[in-house]
Amino acid sequence: MAGPGRLRASSGPASTLGAVTGSREIDNILQRGADGGRITPEEALLLYTEAPFHALGEAADAVRRRRYPDNIVTYLIDRNINYTNVCVTACKFCAFYRAPKHGEGWTHPTEEILRRCGEAVELGATQVMLQGGHHPDYGVEYYEELFSSVKAAYPQLVIHSIGPSEILHMAKVSGVSLDEAIRRIKVAGLDSIAGAGAEMLPDRPRKAIAPLKESGQRWLEVMELAHRQGIESTATMMMGTGETNAERIEHLRMIRDVQDRTGGFRSFIPWTYQPENNHLKGRTQATTLEYLRLIAVARLFFETVPHLQASWLTTGKEAGQLALHMGVDDLGSIMLEENVISSAGARHRSNLQDLIWMIRSAGRIPAQRDTLYRHLAVHRTPDEDPRDDRVVSHFSSIALPGGGVGKSLPLVEAK
Structure with missing residues (x-):
């Protein structure tokens, strides 16, 4: 594990800013x-x-x-695979979950998950994000079987999955310590922990939107334990559910404090709350300008977090490209499948050519990366750009009935 000060030293000469603010x-x-x-x-x-x-x-x-004088901006090909939508946490912003015994609740068998992994590999995916609700019956044993099955069938896939909330839940269901839960799922094949479930970490806004979920401090404690066991992760933030400007900055501070101790966060990924089909009903939202300003402040504030990712899925491709001029060095994933945020109304769609065009037309050099941000292919000229019309993102405004079992990619065609 790299030390907490791994990025503090400047990797190049001091900058001279041309803008004068008057202050x-x-x-x-x-x-x-x-x-x-x-x-x-x-x-x-x-x-x-x-x-x-x-x-x-x-x-x-x-x-x-x-930090990145090569002028490269990266992207990833992956698939978010949901194993269940059954959840006992009932977050007010979530349109994906169904309560236990609800008629629209579902859980996929391992065979269905492996089928989807196979489709992803065929389309060049290097990573899967396995996500689901807090199913009342799923303890550590369930995740051990799930991760080990994926690794046995597709050892080339990186499992960047779940989040601290699921780890806390599985440890509680199985009656084991957090340390043991993390150790066991790591042995089973978990490579990296997603920043899922961060939402807003400060107490007041978190209790307002997710009163049954663990505290933000507890979320960070799980991440710190995982970092100390050698599992790196990402960190996220959901903007636009009624939090104050000061609470947004406090969220950043809480993440940076853990990063100072562990150095385990690879990237920071803020995104905007989506207002459809949930209990908040869009009463509060973040504007594009608020999002872009937060992106820029995060790049200046996180001097020890290597990467900053734009969320074109929630803000749209135009804002995603603008973010490349606000310190962003990564456009995230094509996302061959995504249903959680899409359930709340995120309809932005992309494909391989779109994402590469967004990067290149912003004056950057596109490169496909892996989970650890290693470059798999650098497209220095347009002649080197990959062209595969099959690599397109999902297009889903509500979660697919039954979780889309048996349906091949693309899951939903654009109208």
Whole structure:
């Protein structure tokens, strides 16, 4: 495991920002952040609320250029596979889950999950994200069987899956410690933990939208335990459910504190709440400008988190491409399948050519990566761009009936 200060030192010369904001305090903070220096949560909040947009973006992009002077922006091919939609947690923002014994609840057999893994491999996927609800009967044993079955059938696939909430739930169901649960699922084949379930980590907004879920501090404790066992992870954030600006920055601080101790977060992925088919009903949402400002502040604040990923799935491809000018170095995945956020109304769709075009037309060099951000193929010129019309994302406005069992890709055709 890399040490907590692995990215603090600048990998290139100091930046000189061209923008002048009219505020010496803000100019100094932007310059320090652009040069790889640490900014405080109070300074981050000041930047988020008051820094001019273009100056903020320039400083964040200076961080990207210093860290990644090769000008490469990465993408991934993977598939999100849901093993069940049965869940006892009942988060107010979730449109995917069904309560136990609900008529629309379902659980896929291992054979169906393996079939979907095989389709993903055929289309060039290098990773699967296995996600599901907090099923009342699923303990550590269930996940041991699931992960070991996938690894036995497709050893080339990286299992970047579940999140701290599922780990807490499985440990409780099986009556074992968190350390034991993490150790056992790692042995079974779990390679990396997804940032799922972070939503908002500060207590007030978390209790408002997910009162039955573990606290944000507990979520981070699970991540820290996993990092110390050698399992890295990603970190996420859901914007737009009524949290304050200060609470958004507090979310970043909580993540950075753990990163300082473990160095185990590979990337940060903020996304925006989707308003359909859930109990919040879109009463509060984050604007595109709020999202882009948060992206830029995150790049300046997380001097020890290597990568920053844009969420075109929730913000749209236009905002996703704009984020490439706000410090982002990764556009995430084609996502051959995704039903959870789509259940709440995320209808943005992409394909391999679209994602590469978004990167190249932003003046960057596209590269396919693996889970660890190693470059699998760098497309330095358009002649080197891969062309495979089969590699398209899902298009789903509600979760598929019965979880789409037996249905081949693409799961739902665009109308």
